[in-house]
Amino acid sequence: MKLTILGCYAATPRTITNPTSQVLEIRNRMFLIDCGEGTQVQLRKNKLKFSKINHIFISHLHGDHFYGLVGLISTFMLLNRQTDLHVYGPKGVKEIVLLQLRYSNSYTGYNLYFHELDSKESEIVYEDEKVVVKTIPLKHRIYTNGFLFQEKVGDRKLNVDAVQEYKIDTCYYQKIKNGRDITLDDGTIIPNAELTFDPIQPKSYAFCSDTMYDESIIPIIENCDVLYHETTFLESEADKAEKTMHSTAKQAAAIAAKANVKQLILGHYSTRYDTIDLFRQEAETLYSNVLLADDGKTFEF
Structure with a gap:
């Protein structure tokens, strides 16, 4: 299981940081999770093959999580893509993308399928013989889901x-x-x-961004191998986190500890702080296995 962080900063793109987007490679599948501005540039920088991305998961319709989507879809067309592309995201994502394509007189030479989500309960949104993907309902200012990626038990x-x-x-x-x-x-x-x-123990990865502190997700992500949890703020700005429905590093650590996950990755940092190491320091007061996401960083599990 390999995770490549294309972007992990909140709100706006900068010359040195990118908004949320990441690629999960699991059982020879390559899943794109969120698609902020600059995603396709980051894909090129990290030498990830566009053609291997057949499934894109969008957590919510705030711009820093999907404004790169229509550009990537258009680039697929310019690259003469033939393989089907599936987009999973909140209700409305289909209308937004097709409207942009229609008014720019653009099209896709491949089949483009939208799987729009509106359930407030966890549900399976993708499944094949090796991997299953479930939603993790999150609490944010608009309808938002995280995603739980689970390997199925393989052959003996x-x-x-x-x-x-x-x-x-x-x-x-x-x-x-x-x-x-x-x-x-x-x-x-x-x-x-x-x-x-015995077969190799199947791995699992939970992506949770954006959300306020919410213990209701614990039964869904319990005992997972890796949890990526947003940490927009430090505890000193807990009031801002509550007001904007985001989380602090300490709150992310509390979720990781209570869910008994094996590894916590922090991300979605506000750019108000001088160093992201402050997030790790704060989280480690409650939970020991903490890693920091950063643009271009790769994790292998």
């Missing part, structure tokens, strides 16, 4: 020495990896546990 790992010892034909290998016992020609049943190892 073949114990090559064991299957060779029992002289089991290779045609049975997939059945064994699927968990089946094997019956030998003499009628002996070999339990699957003797022929395989």
